[in-house]
Amino acid sequence: MIIGHQRQIQLLDLHIRTDALSHAYLFTGPRQVGKMTIARRAAASVLCLKRPRGVLASCGTCQSCTTLASQAHPDVFELSPGGGDAGKAPLRIGDIRDLRVRAGQSAYAGKKLFFVDDVSHSTHEAANALLKVLEEPRGDTVFFLIAQQAQDVLPTIRSRAWQMRFWPVSYELLETCLVENYHILPASAACAARLAYGCPGAALEFCSLPPEILKK
Numbered sequence: 410m411i412i413g414h415q416r417q418i419q420l421l422d423l424h425i426r427t428d429a430l431s432h433a434y435l436f437t438g439p440r441q442v443g444k445m446t447i448a449r450r451a452a453a454s455v456l457c458l459k460r461p462r463g464v465l466a467s468c469g470t471c472q473s474c475t476t477l478a479s480q481a482h483p484d485v486f487e488l489s490p491g492g493g494d495a496g497k498a499p500l501r502i503g504d505i506r507d508l509r510v511r512a513g514q515s516a517y518a519g520k521k522l523f524f525v526d527d528v529s530h531s532t533h534e535a536a537n538a539l540l541k542v543l544e545e546p547r548g549d550t551v552f553f554l555i556a557q558q559a560q561d562v563l564p565t566i567r568s569r570a571w572q573m574r575f576w577p578v579s580y581e582l583l584e585t586c587l588v589e590n591y592h593i594l595p596a597s598a599a600c601a602a603r604l605a606y607g608c609p610g611a612a613l614e615f616c617s618l619p620p621e622i623l624k625k
């Protein structure tokens with residue numbers, strides 16, 4: 410589930426429903442604030458074959474939704490430095506070459522969606538190669554670029570992306586959500602919300618819940 414960020418998700422939903430998605434989005438904000446969760450929810454909504462009513466909604470049962478849930482959707486490509494491992498190596502030019510090949514292929518159905526996590530953590534060559542990919546927009550591709558600080562991303566990449574900033578959510582909202590949706594004791598929820606500085610993924614970790622639970 411998505412905790413907070415109503416303005417951003419309403420805008421993304423509007424882009425999807427009016428077929429006005431940008432070629433690239435740059436989501437910035439603190440770690441575990443919800444950037445990738447929202448990018449994935451947007452992707453699910455874009456690809457869902459039924460797309461029910463509701464903000465960034467997807468049915469969860471159609472072929473596209475189930476394939477996406479099993480991380481086997483042919484139109485979704487995710488790249489993160491070091492393959493998501495701890496002690497991350499930066500994104501390298503070879504990673505971007507793979508992405509470029511995928512971006513040049515036609516979508517199986519509708520749109521192709523690319524996630525690039527920690528986009529600021531890349532070699533100079535990789536950043537420039539990514540810029541080249543972004544300079545060759547295809548109508549059926551959407552990039553979600555994720556970073557903590559916008560100023561750490563090449564200005565030329567920033568200028569080609571729709572920038573969305575994500576701030577920590579209020580402690581009150583986070584506490585309420587932890588209590589009502591995850592059955593955390595109120596005192597523990599209050600503590601977790603503050604220790605996490607309003608970042609939902611971190612708060613769930615403090616409650617010993619895996620952040621992946623937000624995908625549901």
Ligand SMILES: [Zn+2]
Binds near residue numbers: 456459469472
């Ligand atoms: Zn669906």
